[in-house]
Amino acid sequence: MREAYREDLASIGDSLVDMVRQVTTAMGQATSAVLEVNEWQANLVIDHDHKVDLLRQELEDRAIALLARQQPVATELRTVVTALRMSAAVERSGDLACRIAKLARMRYPVCAIPDDLRGTVADMGQLAQQLMNQAAEVITSKNVEEALRLAQSDGQMDQLHRILFDQLREVTWPHGCDTAVDVALAARYYERYADHATSLGYQVIYLVTGGRTERPGTSPTLRAELRHA
Amino acid sequence: MREAYREDLASIGDSLVDMVRQVTTAMGQATSAVLEVNEWQANLVIDHDHKVDLLRQELEDRAIALLARQQPVATELRTVVTALRMSAAVERSGDLACRIAKLARMRYPVCAIPDDLRGTVADMGQLAQQLMNQAAEVITSKNVEEALRLAQSDGQMDQLHRILFDQLREVTWPHGCDTAVDVALAARYYERYADHATSLGYQVIYLVTGGRTERPGTSPTLRAELRHA
Numbered sequence: 052m053r054e055a056y057r058e059d060l061a062s063i064g065d066s067l068v069d070m071v072r073q074v075t076t077a078m079g080q081a082t083s084a085v086l087e088v089n090e091w092q093a094n095l096v097i098d099h100d101h102k103v104d105l106l107r108q109e110l111e112d113r114a115i116a117l118l119a120r121q122q123p124v125a126t127e128l129r130t131v132v133t134a135l136r137m138s139a140a141v142e143r144s145g146d147l148a149c150r151i152a153k154l155a156r157m158r159y160p161v162c163a164i165p166d167d168l169r170g171t172v173a174d175m176g177q178l179a180q181q182l183m184n185q186a187a188e189v190i191t192s193k194n195v196e197e198a199l200r201l202a203q204s205d206g207q208m209d210q211l212h213r214i215l216f217d218q219l220r221e222v223t224w225p226h227g228c229d230t231a232v233d234v235a236l237a238a239r240y241y242e243r244y245a246d247h248a249t250s251l252g253y254q255v256i257y258l259v260t261g262g263r264t265e266r267p268g269t270s271p272t273l274r275a276e277l278r279h280a
Numbered sequence: 281m282r283e284a285y286r287e288d289l290a291s292i293g294d295s296l297v298d299m300v301r302q303v304t305t306a307m308g309q310a311t312s313a314v315l316e317v318n319e320w321q322a323n324l325v326i327d328h329d330h331k332v333d334l335l336r337q338e339l340e341d342r343a344i345a346l347l348a349r350q351q352p353v354a355t356e357l358r359t360v361v362t363a364l365r366m367s368a369a370v371e372r373s374g375d376l377a378c379r380i381a382k383l384a385r386m387r388y389p390v391c392a393i394p395d396d397l398r399g400t401v402a403d404m405g406q407l408a409q410q411l412m413n414q415a416a417e418v419i420t421s422k423n424v425e426e427a428l429r430l431a432q433s434d435g436q437m438d439q440l441h442r443i444l445f446d447q448l449r450e451v452t453w454p455h456g457c458d459t460a461v462d463v464a465l466a467a468r469y470y471e472r473y474a475d476h477a478t479s480l481g482y483q484v485i486y487l488v489t490g491g492r493t494e495r496p497g498t499s500p501t502l503r504a505e506l507r508h509a
Contacts, residue, residue, distance in 0.1 A: 122351035
């Protein structure tokens with residue numbers, strides 16, 4: 052029985068990493084759909100999204116069944132509770148990749164991103180994927196230092212976001228308001244995706260230490276607990 | 281002991297309703313800050329937001345402690361799991377109200393919303409509050425029919441969102457791209473807020489019936505379970 056319990060816990064972790072990998076791929080495909088004006092790739096992301104939703108449902112069902120049957124405490128309880136939280140963030144990240152793909156499809160065969168912003172959007176896409184890749188690694192390794200590094204990485208996306216908005220808000224913006232709106236929304240989707248990826252870092256810290264999961268700036272508790280981790 | 285357990289469960293529900301009431305108020309204040317160019321009110325929403333975050337933390341701590349100590353099953357387990365999920369959605373709704381307040385403050389003393397869109401934005405604000413009020417009611421009443429009505433109410437906000445975007449995307453949009461971007465982001469915040477409010481309807485359905493919590497369009501399971509609810 053104990054063995055089956057451990058297997059159940061491990062399989063919840065595996066499903067979570069699987070979900071993270073899938074939304075990382077989705078974000079890569081969505082970014083190339085929007086930058087390379089690739090309708091086929093946009094459709095791929097949009098059609099695949101419900102699979103991530105289903106994975107989350109299955110994961111939740113298993114997590115809740117495990118709570119009911121095994122009544123875990125301490126670290127094992129935190130494993131299940133964080134799996135529930137993390138799967139919600141990962142599913143939402145998939146939705147955001149899907150939003151970017153929908154933008155590409157809505158504008159097809161025109162490119163939603165003007166030439167002079169392609170570089171910044173490509174950087175946002177790459178950073179989004181990189182953060183989610185790191186998330187998969189820290190969920191597997193449960194390394195608190197790496198998790199904290201991930202959790203504190205949201206500044207990089209904020210910086211790209213600011214660069215893009217500075218260009219958008221230029222008086223001489225030459226691409227029309229329609230395009231400005233598309234770019235602003237795309238930037239928002241990348242920013243939120245990155246927020247979810249970094250939030251997974253906080254979840255891993257909570258899982259390992261039991262410490263609070265909000266940003267260190269507002270959490271002396273977390274910092275104190277990390278010192279003893 | 282049993283009595284204390286019931287009290288703990290009830291107090292988690294009370295805290296949740298308290299959070300919902302607070303983010304409803306925040307949304308009302310944020311909308312009037314942005315429409316009436318009221319910086320004082322914008323600051324009120326922004327300064328208050330961390331209190332909702334703290335309420336969520338306290339609620340989560342209590343919910344997890346209850347899982348560990350009381351090891352609930354069946355309806356009581358669902359009560360705790362949905363409280364965890366719902367508190368996340370409510371906290372996020374508070375963040376979105378805060379985003380609207382920040383928009384008002386960023387543009388102050390200019391109004392972020394052009395005159396000809398004030399009516400639609402006022403409607404979005406009112407609908408957002410109304411949906412969150414309904415959420416507080418169904419969390420209290422646990423009435424499945426009302427919860428389903430709430431869950432299926434997202435079409436109204438989508439319609440207002442479409443009206444606003446049609447105006448934004450008009451070739452003759454006269455207010456500048458800067459304003460178009462502000463309006464598009466504000467619309468997105470209202471839309472997401474409404475999504476969170478309606479998601480609370482699904483959570484109540486799950487709480488009462490144990491049925492799946494996603495949109496009925498994708499869930500024959502939920503419909504089947506509701507027939508037997």
